[in-house]
Amino acid sequence: MSTTTEPKLAVRIVLATRSFKLDVAFEVPPGVTVLFGPSGSGKSRTLGCIAGIVRPDSGIITLGGDPWFDAARGRELPIHKRRVAYVFQSLALFPHMSAEDNVAYGIARTMPAADRRAHAHDMLGKMRVGHLAARKPHSFSGGEAQRVALARAFAMKPRVLLLDEPFSALDAGVKRELLVEVGEWLGREKIPAILVTHHAEEASVLGQHVVLLEKGRVVREAAIDDPTLSLPKIRAATK
């Protein structure tokens, strides 16, 4: 594996609020890193810092040596220039736009409008929701909305993929199907991805590495197949 073609995301963040201190450092190689931890352990805030939504007090965030944030040098790449696909727990599909417009929204505007639409349509088809192209999100089922949200994330050709518990509301069958599809897509794109989840199954289907957070700190890092790592135990410990 060459690191020049498959850049690694490196995160070192310190962020203090009145009630909470986040102080984490970890690396995300291409593939899926699972961020495990109880509510309030700082998972979403960590994702927010990577996406550029939250500004850390100090630290460095780089992607393959490209600095996104460097407190010491006063560098900060704005949110819209990071090309981070962030799949929110609520999915955040734009309710006033069709599925196609939602997906086309993130495609680089250097591409002619007709090509953007065609690309969006194509991506919806790949996610097996091509028939929803003209419809608006309020008419989608949970699984459909999920597929449209993933199509939107994939279509923008992201450099990093962030999944903030987006599968939590799905039933087991749909969830497994989607996890496999996300895994296949990541296998082709070879970009760093972070999955925030409470579920051992999601972690084991999709994840390659695990970073365990507790009270704003990294308490353990391991490969998913590390025999000393027991996910159900982690899950229990995080509840």
Next chain:
Amino acid sequence: MNLGPLILSFEVATLATLLAAVIGIGVAALLANYRFFGRDLLDVIFTAPMVMPPTVLGYYVLVLLGRRSVIGHAFEALTGSSIVFTFVGAVVAATIGALPLVVKSVRAALEQTDPTLILAARTLGATRLRAFFSVQLPLATRGIAAALMLAFARAVGDFGVTLMVAGDIPGKTRTASLAIYNAIQAQREQEAMLMVVVLTTVCLALLYAVGKLTARRTEDR
């Protein structure tokens, strides 16, 4: 029956609503989305016309836009006509009354947009401006429509500031509100009655529509 004042009132109110929309939506967007020095002061300035005496407001407009002011002088040099005591003055007066309603209601509508949607737009590559125009503003359309109706209802009936800034020139700046006052003073109650009925109907109809619009917005949530 002289319909001139009513027609003039509607012309003035239409232009004032457009002007208040452009300025008011801009100010509301600043107040809703940015933290900056002087933000509270800006909020106070754009709320003040709701509570300040019309004579005081009128005085400020005369000072700021009168023939001897920089703006007034420049306007006159460009157009050959002054701002005060003209149709333009009447539009400015009505705009001042309408602005607080636009700023307050539009700001509330913008602040109701789910912030995650705006962040999603940003992560998808949108600049702040694009996220505003493509996500936040369209999602607030109903609130904005309600705000503009309120603004129109307020603008169509302005009296005090109009009198101070535009005067009461028949055929030029005598809007329906001023004409009603004149008709009552001259004991031409019949003449006043028609305008009273029209203005009342317009205002009640607009308020009803605003109520419908905002009620549906709450149900959607």
